[in-house]
Amino acid sequence: MFNIDVEFIQKLKDHGYDLWTISQWENWLQLSPQLPGALQQIRNAFDDVKLGDGVGILEANGLDDYAGDSELARLRKLDERNDWRNLDAELLDRYHATPSFFDARGFVFHLPAFLLAELDDKHEYGFIDRIVEKRPPSGSWIDLLTTQQAAALVSVLSLVKQHPDYYNDTKKFDHAIERFNRIAAANGR
Secondary structure (H helix, E strand, O other), X not given: OOOOOHHHHHHHHHOOOOHHHHHHHHHHHHHHHHHHHHHHHHHHHOOOOOOOOOOOXXXXXXXXXXXXXXHHHHHHHHOOOOOHHHOOHHHHHHOOOHHHHOOHHHHHHHHHHHHHHHHOOOOOOOHHHHHHOXXXXXXXXXXXXXXXXXXXXXXXXXXXXXXXXXXXXXXXXXXXXXXXXXXXXXXXX
16 A cells, blocks of 8 residues: 555554554655646656557456467457557556566557556556566567666655555666666666
8 A cells, every 4th residue: 555644554553553554554645745746747657658569458367267379369450559558557556467468569559557556556466576576588578678768667666665564675777767777877878
């Protein structure tokens, strides 16, 4: 849960949560006003991203289901290819496992939709973990990022790493932030 208020903190207190946990959530409450600006950076950075010849969400689901070539071709034609903003939270939830089946272009195209949905508390399947969990191999989605996109991810991850749910994952976040900072500096795009 990313969007909290003072009532949420009071419920923690009323339910007898320990002071440390309450303090972590109080800290997040103080930081959470920064979230809209970070989300806007993602929107701006990924504004013109198109799927192109990449694997879309329906085709990826077909791959997950071992669909045949003709079915994959049919699904590919149905996929949104031009505007990731058309991918609503219900669709993302229904196909929450599909990021494992995206190619590089598919991952970059769907990244802002999944990330924004999660940070808006509309997608609970841990897409952020896919970004920070491990170093993607060379030739993967990370190599397609522009400087602006990498910088936007740095902003979001720098904020999200302070969320109480990620208390034990700060090293993963630090490695991911360092990786995206290097990309932003190296790409110079």
